[in-house]
Amino acid sequence: MNDVQEELLSYGVNSSNIRKIAKQLRIFFLWLLFSCVSDVFIYFCLFHKTSSALTIWLALSSFFILSFFIFNTYVTYQYKIKKFKYINTLFQVFCLILGSLLGLGIYILNLEISLMPNTVAPFYSFLLSGFLLSFPSMMAMNFLNQRFSYFLAFYIPAVTPIFSVPLLFPTNTNEIYSTIFIIWFLLLFFCAYVSHKIYIRAENLNTKNKFLFKQSQERLEESQYLQQQLKSEISKTQAMKDELQMHNHLLEQTVKERIYDFKQINDRLENHQANLSFAHETAGIHSWVWNIEKRTFEIANSKSDVEFRQLNLKPNSINDYIHPDDIANYKTLLIQHLKGKSGRFEAIYRIKHDDQWCWVQDIGKVVSKNSKNKPLRMVGIQRNIQKEKTDQEKLKLAANVLDQVAEGVFVLDNNLCYLEVNPYFEKLLNYKEEEVIGRHLFDITINNNPKIQQEYTLITQELIRDGEYESEIQVDFTSGKKVILWVHINAIYDEKNKVANYVGIITDLTDRKKQEQRLSYLEHYDILTDLPNRFYFKQQLHNYLTHYSDSFKSFAVLRINIDRFKLFNEFTSHKDGDELLKQVANRLRLSCTHASLIAYLNNDDFAVIYNLSSCNIDIHQQTQKLLEDFKQLFEINGQEQIITISIGAAIYPEHGLQLDSLNGHAESALNEAKRLGGNTVYFYSNKKTAIHNQEVNLENELRKAIKNKELAVHYQPKICIRTNRIYGFEALIRWLHPIHGYISPDIFIPLAEETSLISDIGLFVLHETCKQIQEWQGLGFDHFRVSINIVAQQIYRGELVDEIDYALQKYNISGDMLELELTESTLFDKSEDVNILLQQLKERHISISLDDFGTGYSSLAYLTSYPFDILKIDKAFISKIGQEKDEAIVNAIIAMGNAIGITLVAEGVETREQMLFLEKHGCYILQGFYFSKALSSADSTKYLEQHKLITIC
Template identity: 30%
Template sequence: MVIPGEKPFYQPQTDTEPNPETISRILVVDDDVALRRSVPHILVQEGRSFDLCGSVAEAIEFLSVKPYDLILLDYRLPDGTGLAVLDWLGSADREEAVIMISGEDAIDAAIGALRRGADDFVRKPYHVAQLQRAVQSALHKTALERANRVMSEKLRASERLHRYLVESSPDLIFTLDAEGRFSYINPRIEDLLGHERRQLIRRPFVSLIMPEDVERVHNLLKTQQSGRTPGFSQELRLRRAQSGNMPGHITVSLQGIPMRNRDDPAGRYVGLYGVARDISERKRAEEIISFQAYHDQLTRLPNRILFRDRLELAIAQAQRKNGTLAVMFIDVDRFKLVNDTYGHASGDSLLRGIASRLSSSLRRGDTLARLGGDEFTVLLPDIADAEDAEIIARKILWALEEPFQLDHGEFRATASVGIALYPRDGESAEALTQHADLAMYQVKRCGKNNFRFFAPELNAHHQERIEIENDLRSALDRNQFELYYQPQISLSRQRVVGVEALLRWNHPDKGVVGPDTFIPVAEEVGMIGDISRWVLETACQQLADWRAAGFDELKMSLNLAPHDFDRENIVEMVTNCIGHYRIPASKLELEITESMMMQDTVGVAAKVRELRQAGIGVAIDDFGTGYSALAYLQKLPVSVLKIDRSFVRDLDGLMTNPIISAITGIAKGFGMQIIAEGVEHAQQARTLRALGCDVMQGFFFGCPLKADEALSLIGSTPRAV
């Protein structure tokens, strides 16, 4: 509240707006209007602002609205003395500095003011300089007190924050005295280890250490006391208080920092500041990760990496002792049949059962590992001779004789085992494993369910196969494949009615290589699809050329590999090809094997049905040599049965054959055509004609020829029978 026309007085305006927190706010309380108005002019300085009033009530009203840094308070006021304002300030616990200004000569006024909290007492009339010094001194004192209060509050806040951080930390924080005894521990100790804080104070830190780590901790603390190191970081195990089923210890990562007396010129060691973080979960995770890195997750056996490490160590020991060891490579026979028939869950169950039986067949110091899939390896260290390895191999085969109980019934598993001996078959881990693998593959090729030792000739055969694989990859790009054509003769019509396209590989070094040599390799390395596509394109193009030359009734027969029927687009590929070369569908005939028909009846039958619906002929090659059944012929709408050459060869000197008669009857019953392969003599041809077979092929009528040579044979009359 101010006198009408009287405004608060502020310091002069500057270009920079002052910070409100740095302005010194001054309240002038005096009933003398002229004196009250003159004070701001006397005390004016940058950073000061003034409010003016003339009574106790007005002063209290101003003070109720906002705080001030300094009050210039007249002793005598119209409604009381300035002591009343001081009393109000005291009761309100205010911190304003007060300079009492009075014309009273009695000392009692000054004493009363100072007792009530006034900072200074100035008598009227006063000298301007005297008032200025008093105000400057009071404001300076106020600024110092304010700064001190701010600093104290910051220190208290910082202390509260740090105490909160320490007390609430998820880490164990503690201090030790110079003797290594606890002087402080945060509450985390109770949750982490189950000990009460107060019980641990003054107890040695090593009382919480597991016995195996005590000596190491003693050495660490001695090193800190010597002052040679700035601190340490270690992993330790701390004891838990005995409670429930909790583990007896935890693993912590401990950071230790020595505490030294800063006032001591020598920096005397007074204790240790420690922070321990629980890393038990991390250590368990590391152990799991480490186990997973070196073990197979399905069988819990060592994996390829761990097996190699153990094998290399065993080789080094055998070298020092001039000893012998063996490596076995084990492959489960027909395992894919379990996965494809019963599912991967049953396959996994079978692998676990096999791993258990293999383990029980080995000695204590042997190592069984799973490389992946259905492949296992065995390390037999410290064997006397090959007979020891043979004994264990037989035990392995015997262990698998008992059928395995799967969810869908019993399954009898067998295995093919290859064995390599150190140092006879190799002196490195890689060579021994590779040679055992080669021996195992030879067992596979010779009937499975057996074992075999490595022999040098196996390596030579393997090297030859690798060379074929490498050369095969570039054969297509280098135009090394070629089709030969063998005529198919109709005796009743006395002419060539079709040709079978036969693939040959013109190898630059090995000469002409037959498909029996390279087709299995092409299937294994995934090249059979590209080769079959090339055969289809080349055969269709050749047939189109012959049709253009006037041979409209000629049929083209070609073989498809089993892997071709695994492709979803096989039917589309064939129909697109004959459409591109404008060949009637009935003039193309695709040959499939009996074994392929039996392996995947549903998948093959669907694709064969689509081919037949498109008008394309489908023949079963080498019919009668496999596991043919009438039920499969009902599901597969094939158009031709080809009698295998082995049955035709047996016709020499005979005028009848019950197998051929049966095949002929089957064909007639299903409305199929018959073609006989491998006819080499006139007598065979006459017998086949008598048994009801009209179309034949073989060396008697013509061997496989190149396209230009086959053309002259196609247009000629076949040999008389």
């Protein structure tokens, strides 16, 4: 064990450190005595008796602790430390004795507890032993960390009994407590060791700091000595500085005299340079000097502040300045002159200037040679000819453009006779140049028609009068060409502002016109049916409403939909579906011969507009005739098909004055016709939609209602008439608008189903219902079900099960309290996914009900395909009880439900006659106004309290 500088407690250690360690020991002795006394006192308080062995141990421990305390104090302050050579060993013996006494105390405590007549909980042994050992151990870790040997001498004998107590006194111990003891005291040992290491590190740092402080003192003394030497050197430097200033003053006088002379010379040179620069600038040239021997090149700047640029010429550096295409010719001409083969060097080439290539003309001559007739120096001038080159290129480009441009270009004289035409003109009009030159502008056209002659005369007059003509014309040429041209002719004036020539450009628009007609057709017509599309339909409907008010004072908008077209596509193919659309379009053309417009909107939707003010048309008869015409069979892919249609009609101006409202009302009427089963006509009625006439944006209002919590859930009771008890409730959504009052669900629910709002409403009803069930359970009503209507959109979104689980968990209710009502339309698509969903709901004990039974397409198939618990008989059948045929249908549904063991619920019961009929034929759960209307949350609670009926049938 590496203790802190063991020599600190050796014979030669200073007394202050020993006194510090001795003081820590004395504090530790006092805390140890306090722990022993406190533990015996806790023992007495717990068991209300004393123990002779424990008392003897306390007396013995107190004696030793106090003895060591007195001895420690006496030795530290009364005697010189040097007399106690073995004081370190003595302190270790003290710690060893005290640790042994502490371990003995733990043993006595456990022995006394084991001898008690009544079984004492191991907790008391854990408490007394833990307190007696833990507190002194923590004090030892705090006060003995300077000497880890002291801590070990105390800690090891004190902790040793902890490991033997479980073997000696098994009744006093517990495995958990023993494990906690072992972990706790191992942690104490680890913490003591870490504390000791931290103390050692701190002592080492302190020693190092003292050494560094001593070094800094030595450096300070050396610095002071160097400062004295520096002051001496500064004095010497100042003397030298004064002497230099005197010599500098004399030098400045001499320099001023020489500067004046140079200034005179420079002024003369500047005058000469200015004259030379002006001459260069006027001539547009730059002079240059090439020192061949030194390999330098200087060129004068043409600006007024004349400068010289020196370029250090290196091998191949000329490639960076001269265009690659001109280097070979440049070098050839230069070498010929340097060899004396030419009197002067002259070349035209391109150089790089501001990262651009610029044409220059270079002229130079060798002016100095050495004794061996080798050139040493060459001078010359350089002229920028970029503008000349650009002008030449423009002339060439203009000539090429005239020949290559894909437009017919021609030039006329002032008498409008052809002077020149380009090749495209010849190709476009199928003429050769010699066939045109000299002829008048319109001599090459067929103009034997007086109307055409008049048109050409007007063009000629406008051109002469205005000097310009531009228009689109259709021309027949004598060459046989018939084209649509865009013609643009401009006059060209001479310096006296008289017309010298005319220049014309012609563009062939024939193909473009055909393309525009094609695009117009594609934009306004459907390719498959060859009928106007939705865009054209809305455009024309807008025109009828705005521009044809006199002729279209009243008209009808028919929205037509093919019944069950989606099923037809699924059972046949999309190809057969397209063929059906074509035949439907043809039949509409044949049947609606007096219609102002027949259009194909999209999918299986068509629209027809009849003008009721221009001819005597009875729109009711026309729609019935249309239905009759569609009773004729369609032949699709060799098979005969029966196809029916649904028609929704809206009349202008009775049903709307604007495009959206009129078209929307026709679509609403179509939806109503579809709801009635199809193969029928439905005329829009204002009675059900008074809110629309107030120009209310129903969708936006509904969104605000959901956000502002204007919606409410009402509950209509279901009664079991066999027991006269409440079977449950059906949750129904209600909307009380703050301005327009009560709005019927028949108005806003269809709109919600067309958007995502129906899912938001469904989620709102689910949470409100679960919340209400929780309140009823708190009042003691917890043995009935509340049904909630579920629509297809909620199922197909795939979040319904998670939403239900969240609501059940949030409001702490079971699935037994819920019943989900599904309509047949919900089950129409994705039957496999729906079946999986229903199975998941059954796993949560949620009842499944088939709503509006008998109004769909395949009701019997659903009963065998899906796990339904409840079958609801639609109110459309209940309302017709009293009619023999309808009673037979209701009786058959009840008999079928009872036969397959499914619970039957009749909705819409409003009379006693209906109730007695249902009871007689075995349907006992009824719902309707006969018993109660849909009640608010508070009223439904009162209804429960008044009837006190809390069981199911």
